[in-house]
């Protein structure tokens with residue numbers, strides 16, 4: 001016969017924990033939503049499409065639940081080695097997760113890219129949260145939401161729909177986060193309670209530098225820019241000395257990034273430094289260099305070297 005008295009370890013609250021992928025075509029607001037879920041800046045956001053090339057994880061922990069967010073790159077048709085890498089990342093992210101958040105942009109009806117995403121996730125037997133984003137800027141959000149919902153027709157597993165603005169709807173984002181917490185399986189926590197992200201600080205800083213570079217460069221360079229941080233030291237007085245590189249494909253691009261008299265590079269550096277200082281709450285010295293790696297997007301070895309392994 002078993003002893004009916006609960007053992008000390010049986011009285012402890014059971015924890016729920018799991019991996020959640022945030023998927024969707026480029027520029028729909030995945031990074032913005034992730035940041036809003038976490039209430040902190042972990043993933044880079046920028047008005048340029050395809051700024052998220054790396055899996056960025058953000059971790060949200062309550063007393064009993066932990067969500068490990070996997071922020072996947074935009075699903076799109078591969079054009080080159082980097083494109084293939086991105087789609088591969090999406091596939092492997094989906095195979096391992098416990099739930100999926102599919103973000104769509106309600107300002108527009110679905111495109112082929114949205115159909116591509118829907119096809120990849122429709123039959124996956126795990127909870128799916130369809131999030132219609134940018135309600136603040138959408139003219140016909142309800143109609144758009146219906147069209148997106150229809151792309152999941154025939155799906156047999158659980159799914160739910162939410163319409164919100166990732167940018168300025170903390171209440172709705174919080175409610176959605178609760179629903180995701182409820183969908184997590186019983187598991188021990190994957191990360192310590194205090195952990196916010198498993199990016200290294202160098203990767204995080206490099207993404208901030210890239211975000212600022214993309215903002216400044218606008219239409220001049222579509223996405224042939226990578227960044228990395230090679231050195232990070234802390235002086236006794238607390239100053240963070242960070243040395244980074246902006247990697248471009250061609251000599252001609254180098255000049256464009258640097259700008260006349262170095263003006264553009266200075267501006268990129270200043271904007272990135274300000275962001276870093278705000279998030280670190282420390283003084284930052286940021287040294288930036290522009291280097292050329294010809295055709296790095298097509299070069300598997302260069303991609304690995306730049307951290308896209």
Ligand SMILES: Nc1nc2c(ncn2[C@@H]2O[C@H](COP(=O)(O)OP(=O)(O)OP(=O)(O)O)[C@@H](O)[C@H]2O)c(=O)[nH]1
Nearest residue numbers: 027028029030031032047049050051052165166167
């Ligand atoms: N109006 C409006 N704009 C938003 C909202 N959420 C995100 N955006 C904007 O949409 C753009 C893209 O947002 P991101 O969060 O970088 O999008 P993403 O899906 O992560 O983009 P990729 O990294 O390219 O895949 C940015 O300019 C955001 O400011 C929203 O709720 N309303």
